[in-house]
């Protein structure tokens with residue numbers, strides 16, 4: 001290859017002394033350009049310039065805290081030893097380019113292929129550095145990610161739940177009471193569990209400070225069944241009490257008594273709670289599942305939103321068809337080539353369709369949420385805009401590819417143009433129209449799962465919410481629904497299209 | 502009677518497809534147009550029913566000036582002239598019956614035909630037309646499921662629906678094998694014997710000799726040969742080559758008078 005290039009170009013090559021060529025190529029590629037193999041020279045020049053530029057940029061990114069280059073360079077190279085490899089490779093490349101210039105000048109065989117390979121490799125290594133590929137992280141972070149991944153991969157345990165019956169004892173506790181008098185303990189009601197807590201006034205845990213240690217005694221609980229400690233803050237928000245990272249649970253003895261000790265939890269008292277003393281509730285709960293399994297709230301919500309998503313895709317597709325059909329006629333060359341005016345309309349339509357199509361639906365969704373607010377309607381608008389452009393183009397191509405033969409034949413029978421369209425054009429475009437439409441519906445439902453994430457309604461919205469609330473099991477249910485729906489749709493759309501082609 | 506006078510067609514790209522062509526066709530003739538590929542045969546036939554607009558010249562059909570006709574008048578002329586095509590030009594996805602029925606569109610009320618409806622008498626007519634060319638039992642099949650010969654017979658049935666006085670056939674058998682070619686041409690011959698005027702372009706010498714009542718030869722858009730049935734039957738290969746150039750060769754059962 002290299003030799004062929006030289007012999008082919010031989011006639012047009014300029015005679016330059018090898019030394020001059022080498023010196024010229026100190027600016028990479030200049031020697032080659034002067035000799036006359038200017039494509040190769042430009043490639044070398046362009047590659048070297050961009051590689052050096054990229055490395056300088058990376059050094060400034062890696063050592064962004066350092067003010068001067070003298071400080072930045074050593075820091076960057078220490079942090080990312082890969083830079084050494086890159087610099088060595090670039091110097092080697094430079095030498096190779098100079099050598100190539102000398103050899104070209106001497107009309108000898110050159111090693112340009114090697115230079116191209118090195119250029120490719122350096123770009124690859126730079127890419128690796130730029131996108132921060134971190135193989136080690138993949139493995140070190142796995143233990144943390146694993147429980148989440150398993151929850152998402154198999155969320156079904158929380159898809160079905162039983163009703164819970166709560167059996168609980170309660171006591172009122174106080175903070176910020178200083179020397180103020182606090183109410184008496186709650187009265188004991190016969191046949192109900194109760195708590196004895198001391199002290200009843202104390203200090204909450206804080207950052208690296210343990211709060212007042214509470215001694216809790218419970219009486220009248222169900223023997224042998226686990227009791228979970230809950231805390232309700234002054235505004236009534238409930239949460240489970242943790243101590244040393246663990247939820248506090250105790251099991252009552254045969255008499256239904258237990259005792260436990262833990263510090264007051266760490267929580268922020270909202271300003272709306274006013275001056276102290278603040279009243280908290282300690283709740284010792286035994287919960288029993290009663291009745292049969294029933295779908296969890298998450299599951300029901302996921303189903304609801306999935307249906308919403310499917311309809312979202314469907315509405316966008318339906319409206320898309322309505323608008324795309326007329327547009328497609330304007331964008332069909334065989335119909336519009338008649339006069340300069342129609343041809344101009346054709347080019348404008350094509351141009352606009354191409355622009356709309358090149359903007360991703362997710363961007364349209366962001367625009368639409370700004371316009372009509374969050375929700376499925378914004379999603380419909382986003383998908384609709386994109387669908388019109390995509391379908392308009394596909395339809396117009398279907399129209400362009402129809403067989404003129406039958407049109408001519410029907411025309412020749414004395415039919416008028418409406419009849420010709422109904423009998424010769426429509427039957428020809430229906431199969432591709434159906435096929436493209438189903439395909440679009442398929443795409444729209446897929447897209448609507450994503451579009452939800454930016455506020456376009458549907459299951460994507462729910463999924464993002466659940467992930468933010470770290471409810472990975474519910475998120476898992478949403479992911480499963482999306483996967484199942486898309487798979488079914490894929491199958492159905494393939495079947496329908498098969499029948500129509 | 503069809504009168505073609507000084508017909509010239511120049512396509513927008515400057516191709517002169519027909520150059521001052523004149524001839525007459527009496528009612529009941531089986532006129533065959535021969536000529537090399539590109540000599541203007543299709544252009545000539547398409548000018549007669551104005552699928553192609555002539556650049557100059559005049560076509561008079563039974564006293565009506567085809568070249569001057571427009572709109573409804575032109576559609577009425579078209580429906581009296583059937584046309585069949587080399588590639589059949591059926592609507593592939595429609596049934597045979599629907600394809601045949603489209604031949605009647607020139608007669609039906611547009612509002613009715615819009616929804617694919619045809620009056621019962623039109624459907625009867627379609628059954629008769631299909632029976633005449635032997636495809637009655639294929640009525641409900643899709644057009645693209647048929648063989649080439651069957652498709653061309655659908656094409657003939659479609660033309661018959663127009664109850665035409667003349668049929669234009671543009672290389673009706675070029676896409677068929679020799680046996681089927683005879684079959685199709687025999688259908689046309691029978692129609693001809695019943696009084697139909699037929700204008701047909703053909704490639705194979707022996708088919709021309711077998712069916713033509715008269716022949717005209719085109720070369721680069723000009724009429725270079727006119728012959729009666731007897732003259733064409735006496736013609737030798739050499740004479741054909743003389744008219745149609747060196748490309749003329751024998752092909753299997755037929756003697757080709759063009760390269761194609």
Ligand SMILES: Nc1ncnc2c1ncn2[C@@H]1O[C@H](COP(=O)(O)OP(=O)(O)OP(=O)(O)O)[C@@H](O)[C@H]1O
Nearest residue numbers: 512513514516518537538539540541542543544545
């Ligand atoms: N729509 C068109 N636009 C421009 N030139 C055309 C067009 N149709 C035909 N021609 C040209 O006109 C000339 C005659 O074409 P025509 O189709 O009439 O020939 P033909 O005798 O039917 O050929 P064949 O035997 O190949 O069908 C050819 O040179 C052809 O290239």
Ligand SMILES: [Mg+2]
Nearest residue numbers: 542543544672
């Ligand atoms: Mg032709």
